[in-house]
Amino acid sequence: MMIIRPVQQQDLPAIRQLASKTGVGVTSLPPDEAHLQARIQRVLATWADEAAPAEQGYLFVLEDSQTRQVVGISGLEAAVGLSDPWYNYRLGTLVHASRDLDIYNQMPTLFLSNDHTGYSELCTLFLDPDYRHSKNGQLLSKCRFLFMAAFRERFAAKVIAEMRGYSDEQGKSPFWEGLGRHFFAIDFAEADRLTGLGQKAFIAELMPKHPLYVDFLPAETQAILGQVHPQTAPARAILESEGLKYEGYVDIFDAGPTLEAYVADIRAVRDSRVHPVQLGEPDQSGPLYLLANDRFTGFRALLGQVDFADERLILDPATAAALEIGPGDQVRAVPLFAPQSAPHASQQAAAQARQAATH
Numbered sequence: 001m002m003i004i005r006p007v008q009q010q011d012l013p014a015i016r017q018l019a020s021k022t023g024v025g026v027t028s029l030p031p032d033e034a035h036l037q038a039r040i041q042r043v044l045a046t047w048a049d050e051a052a053p054a055e056q057g058y059l060f061v062l063e064d065s066q067t068r069q070v071v072g073i074s075g076l077e078a079a080v081g082l083s084d085p086w087y088n089y090r091l092g093t094l095v096h097a098s099r100d101l102d103i104y105n106q107m108p109t110l111f112l113s114n115d116h117t118g119y120s121e122l123c124t125l126f127l128d129p130d131y132r133h134s135k136n137g138q139l140l141s142k143c144r145f146l147f148m149a150a151f152r153e154r155f156a157a158k159v160i161a162e163m164r165g166y167s168d169e170q171g172k173s174p175f176w177e178g179l180g181r182h183f184f185a186i187d188f189a190e191a192d193r194l195t196g197l198g199q200k201a202f203i204a205e206l207m208p209k210h211p212l213y214v215d216f217l218p219a220e221t222q223a224i225l226g227q228v229h230p231q232t233a234p235a236r237a238i239l240e241s242e243g244l245k246y247e248g249y250v251d252i253f254d255a256g257p258t259l260e261a262y263v264a265d266i267r268a269v270r271d272s273r274v275h276p277v278q279l280g281e282p283d284q285s286g287p288l289y290l291l292a293n294d295r296f297t298g299f300r301a302l303l304g305q306v307d308f309a310d311e312r313l314i315l316d317p318a319t320a321a322a323l324e325i326g327p328g329d330q331v332r333a334v335p336l337f338a339p340q341s342a343p344h345a346s347q348q349a350a351a352q353a354r355q356a357a358t359h
Contacts, residue, residue, distance in 0.1 A: 001066070002136055003322050004143040004292075004301035006047060007040055007059040007073070014070035015040070015061070018126055029073065029124050030193060046078075047297050054082035056154070058147070059124065060299070062131070062140050065322065071131040072140045075124030076147065079156055081117035087207070088113055088162075088258055091225065091248040094211060108214040112207055113249065116258070120148075122161040125235055135288065135303060138336055141238045143301040145268035146292040146332050150299075152263065159263050161239055164232040165256025166224040175255035178221030183207060191253055207252065226250055226257040241338065242267045272334035275313035279327050282307035282314045288336040291315075293323045300324055303336060 007015070012033070019031040030036075043059045045051040056079070062072030080086045090113040097104045122144060127137050148155050167173045167188070173180075176188040183206050184191060214222055226246060228236050236259070243266050244259035251258070263269055268290065282305045292301040300323045307314040313331055315323075325331060 001064075001318070001322055002071075002131075002134070002139060002302060003063050003065050004060050004139065004299075005063060006297065006299055007043060007061050009040060009044065011061055011070050012037060012040060015073060018070070018073055018128060021128065022126055029126055043075075053079060058144075060140075060143060060147075060301075062127065062136060064131075072127040072136065073124055074126075074140050074144055075122075076144050076155070077121040077123055078154055079118050080121045080160070081114060081119075086114055086117050087252050088116065088249045089212075089252055089255070090115060091214075091250065092211070094213075109211040110214060110250075111211050112209060112252070115249070116160050116260070118156055119260070120155040120159040120263070122159060122239070135336065137234060138238060139290070139301070139303050141235060142242065142268050142290055142336070143292065145242065145266055146272055146290060146294075146301055146334070147299060148263055148266075149269040149272045150292065150294040150332060151296065155263060157262060157264070158260060159244075159266070160258050160260045161244060162251055162258050163236050163256045164229045165251055165254030166227045166229055167254060173254045174218075174220045174224050176253055178218040179212070180253055188253065221255075225255045228256055232256070267338050268334050271338075272332050274330050274332050275308070275311055277320060277325055277327060277329050277331050278309060278312040278314050279317055279320060280307070280314040281316055287339075289333045290336050291319070291323060292332045293325050294330065294332050295324075298324060306333060 015036055016031065016033055019029045019036060022029050022031070040059065042051060042055055043057050046056045046058060056077075058076040060074050061070045063070050089110040092109050092111050094107045094109050095105070096107060125141055127140055148159070165173065165175060171189055173188045176191065180188070180191065214225070236257070239259050244261040246257045246259055249258040249260075250256060274294065284305050286305055286307070288303050289306045290301065291304050291306070292299065302319065302322055304315065304319040313333055315331070320326060323331060
């Protein structure tokens with residue numbers, strides 16, 4: 001059985017092993033033991049309520065219950081850009097017009113932006129290649145939504161996810177070669193490494209502060225704006241199926257897209273429900289559910305088959321034991337995939353609540 005749980009100190013060797021498999025472009029999981037150790041300490045301080053708001057973050061691991069092997073990792077940041085500036089490019093438009101010459105040109109541009117400061121972030125998603133089957137990737141990504149649903153007060157109203165941008169088999173980024181190298185004079189892999197280690201001051205020091213005209217970039221560079229690395233396409237599809245969208249923001253190094261959404265509008269958050277548990281033998285032919293125990297430091301999540309008896313949720317004993325719950329305890333549940341039906345009434349209610357909060 002595959003189980004999601006909070007990271008522990010003893011997971012460091014396994015996480016270091018996962019980090020060695022990521023390749024260039026996964027900046028939030030660099031293969032640097034000191035950095036990984038500091039990251040684990042920071043999230044453990046968050047769970048102990050000892051971290052300042054600007055430092056709060058969470059890491060979850062996917063563990064094979066049979067082998068006790070950690071095979072995946074995913075993370076959440078409570079709020080980005082509160083201690084260090086959070087940069088990306090916003091794709092925009094500048095108009096050049098002359099009435100006398102009857103000329104009107106719309107020019108696509110890149111604006112250096114801090115627009116996502118204070119947003120929560122979905123980050124640090126990586127699954128061992130040997131375990132990329134049996135919907136393990138879906139569980140590893142979507143478990144974070146159930147945690148956010150249970151502890152909404154710990155996160156911002158909006159959440160973002162920076163997707164790994166396109167790079168070739170040699171780890172070269174066309175965006176970096178066409179733009180970044182002119183301002184930094186270092187290789188993409190080195191810029192990627194420094195960013196992963198938190199050394200971001202050079203961005204503010206060296207990046208141009210004025211809009212950049214997209215048409216001046218090489219055609220190869222223009223073509224990959226907002227495109228993801230092939231290995232990241234499944235992760236993007238998962239997030240977009242839950243309601244996150246690309247709104248024209250890209251990474252300043254590899255031009256990977258930033259997806260975003262109001263937390264209240266994310267399908268797994270919006271449609272999840274809490275039910276009391278009854279032990280039994282549920283029908284194994286129904287849809288898979290994403291299940292979590294809604295505990296903070298003892299958070300557990302997994303995929304399972306369930307039945308419903310009125311408001312009670314029927315779980316088999318092995319699944320209940322893995323979630324560390326018993327009869328009468330409560331579990332949060334949502335179908336792993338959206339039913340093929342009309343939007344749930346709660347979607348409209350969530351949208352109305354969001355609109356009221358912004359007026």
